[in-house]
Amino acid sequence: MPKVYNWQLGREMEYPYQGAYPRRQFAFVFNINRCIACQTCTMACKSTWTFSKGQEHMWWANVETKPYGGYPQFWDMKILKLLEEANPGGQQWTEPPTGDSRAPYGRFDGKTVFEAKQSLRPGSSRVLGYLPSDEEWNSPNIYEDNPVGKKGVPNQYDKEGVSGPEHKTWFFYLARICNHCSHPACLAACPRKAIYKRPEDGIVLIDQKECRGYRKCVEACPYKKSMYRGNTRVSEKCVACYPRIEGTDPESDGQPMETRCMAACVGQIRMQGLVQLNSDGTWAEDRQHPLYYLVHVAKVALPLYPQLGTEPNGYYIPPRWVPRPYLRQMFGPGVDEAIERYAYPDRELLAVLQLFRRSNRIIYRYEIEKGPKVYEATLRGRKITTYDDTVIAYGQDGKEIFRTAVEEPIYVRPGIHANSI
Amino acid sequence: MPYKEPDPGDPHVLVGVALPADREAMEEMAYVFAEEYARLGYDRTRLLWLFKNPFYGGAHGAYQVLGEETVRAIIDECLAAWGGSRFSISDSGSPIDPGEIENRKSKIQNEEEER
Numbered sequence: 008m009p010k011v012y013n014w015q016l017g018r019e020m021e022y023p024y025q026g027a028y029p030r031r032q033f034a035f036v037f038n039i040n041r042c043i044a045c046q047t048c049t050m051a052c053k054s055t056w057t058f059s060k061g062q063e064h065m066w067w068a069n070v071e072t073k074p075y076g077g078y079p080q081f082w083d084m085k086i087l088k089l090l091e092e093a094n095p096g097g098q099q100w101t102e103p104p105t106g107d108s109r110a111p112y113g114r115f116d117g118k119t120v121f122e123a124k125q126s127l128r129p130g131s132s133r134v135l136g137y138l139p140s141d142e143e144w145n146s147p148n149i150y151e152d153n154p155v156g157k158k159g160v161p162n163q164y165d166k167e168g169v170s171g172p173e174h175k176t177w178f179f180y181l182a183r184i185c186n187h188c189s190h191p192a193c194l195a196a197c198p199r200k201a202i203y204k205r206p207e208d209g210i211v212l213i214d215q216k217e218c219r220g221y222r223k224c225v226e227a228c229p230y231k232k233s234m235y236r237g238n239t240r241v242s243e244k245c246v247a248c249y250p251r252i253e254g255t256d257p258e259s260d261g262q263p264m265e266t267r268c269m270a271a272c273v274g275q276i277r278m279q280g281l282v283q284l285n286s287d288g289t290w291a292e293d294r295q296h297p298l299y300y301l302v303h304v305a306k307v308a309l310p311l312y313p314q315l316g317t318e319p320n321g322y323y324i325p326p327r328w329v330p331r332p333y334l335r336q337m338f339g340p341g342v343d344e345a346i347e348r349y350a351y352p353d354r355e356l357l358a359v360l361q362l363f364r365r366s367n368r369i370i371y372r373y374e375i376e377k378g379p380k381v382y383e384a385t386l387r388g389r390k391i392t393t394y395d396d397t398v399i400a401y402g403q404d405g406k407e408i409f410r411t412a413v414e415e416p417i418y419v420r421p422g423i424h425a426n427s428i
Numbered sequence: 429m430p431y432k433e434p435d436p437g438d439p440h441v442l443v444g445v446a447l448p449a450d451r452e453a454m455e456e457m458a459y460v461f462a463e464e465y466a467r468l469g470y471d472r473t474r475l476l477w478l479f480k481n482p483f484y485g486g487a488h489g490a491y492q493v494l495g496e497e498t499v500r501a502i503i504d505e506c507l508a509a510w511g512g513s514r515f516s517i518s519d520s521g522s523p524i525d526p527g528e529i530e531n532r533k534s535k536i537q538n539e540e541e542e543r
Contacts, residue, residue, distance in 0.1 A: 177453060177457060177486075327456065327460060328453070328456045328457040328459075328460045329453070330450070330452075330453045382512070384508070384509035384510065385508075385509060386463075386505065386506065386508075386509035386510075387459070387505070391509060
């Protein structure tokens with residue numbers, strides 16, 4: 008089997024195809040410290056792409072409550088369990104995080120979904136995975152915030168309320184879309200080669216004419232973001248709103264725009280962009296690109312379950328209140344450093360964090376104009392200094408998209424209009 | 429909801445299983461709550477009320493585990509760092525005539541009484 012370099016694991020790994028990387032790669036950063044699970048992203052995607060008959064169970068974008076929620080149910084625990092069974096006790100990071108951008112999280116010496124050969128059923132399979140049952144797909148966010156009626160009483164909420172499990176200790180919301188992986192498991196598993204990665208932006212698509220609905224991609228994708236549609240008998244997945252990325256959406260005025268789920272984000276937790284890659288799939292240095300800065304310079308944004316081996320292009324700023332062992336399992340060994348930097352941000356990070364959701368245009372570059380020091384304090388032994396810097400975002404055409412300052416004005420609705428509804 | 433009732437024998441349908449969270453995790457949560465609300469301009473009394481009120485499950489859970497003394501210390505530390513924020517409100521809309529607000533209030537009250 009050919010080898011590809013997986014920089015998130017800090018080593019080469021087996022993959023059914025030779026590495027082939029796009030000129031730019033679709034990537035995103037979600038700051039889940041800020042996610043309130045309003046599901047606006049979920050509905051923005053649903054109302055754009057999956058509103059048709061046969062797509063009822065499909066949520067290309069979803070938000071699940073961790074640790075107990077999942078869509079499909081228990082997707083992450085199930086694949087982690089399969090890998091643990093394939094390599095008992097061996098799913099470990101053996102070297103610590105480094106400053107090297109080819110191995111920033113150290114080295115993972117466990118097995119990826121492509122490397123657990125002895126556990127594959129049938130033996131001709133290429134990727135370790137499982138096919139979720141209908142029940143697992145049908146109930147996104149089961150037992151979470153969804154009000155339900157009494158059994159056998161349709162179209163009515165339960166008047167006495169329903170009691171779900173109360174998680175008394177901690178939880179957080181995990182927003183998810185397809186990670187448009189650099190080494191996609193769906194693509195590797197497809198026996199018809201119906202799945203491809205676009206050379207211009209790395210978006211992973213299913214060719215609907217070639218697909219015969221074998222569901223190998225559904226089985227293989229460890230993030231379970233490839234979904235089968237019963238009435239057309241083909242599989243479908245997130246298309247990264249590619250007309251917007253291409254700048255062909257009527258609203259975009261010819262310039263690349265972020266996806267619907269990003270643009271709709273009420274909590275302003277999302278930023279999406281197109282990053283430059285080297286010929287081996289590692290990120291090319293692009294110091295003033297906001298995603299490059301967050302992932303490779305500030306190192307506050309981490310990949311979701313990097314140990315699965317697909318090199319996902321979705322990155323998360325981990326929630327700072329969650330116990331570290333859980334976060335390390337989910338985001339790898341970079342968690343402690345990421346939280347330390349996010350909780351006590353330096354001058355540049357504070358400015359870059361202001362770039363989130365000030366515009367729907369894709370940001371290609373940022374500059375910072377220095378402003379005055381406005382605040383200084385000490386918390387838990389660490390010095391906090393705030394500067395009212397101005398951060399300026401530039402688009403693909405090199406023109407300024409917007410500028411914004413660290414100190415935001417607060418607008419208060421006048422008393423006379425306090426309640427205008 | 430699922431088509432079938434959950435099978436209690438299936439370990440994958442166990443829900444509401446609390447993962448262990450030690451005192452350290454609670455302390456982190458308490459700091460996050462205190463910091464966030466201190467930055468929004470909450471004073472000591474309001475912050476402590478937030479922790480004491482059982483309605484706010486997360487903050488109150490931390491209060492119960494850590495105890496009032498620790499929570500007070502966390503609040504004081506966060507206020508020392510972030511409590512200096514002061515908001516001055518400048519209204520960019522048309523000047524508000526307090527008399528007009530009173531007129532509107534009484535008009536609404538009258539309408540309610542008539543109902």
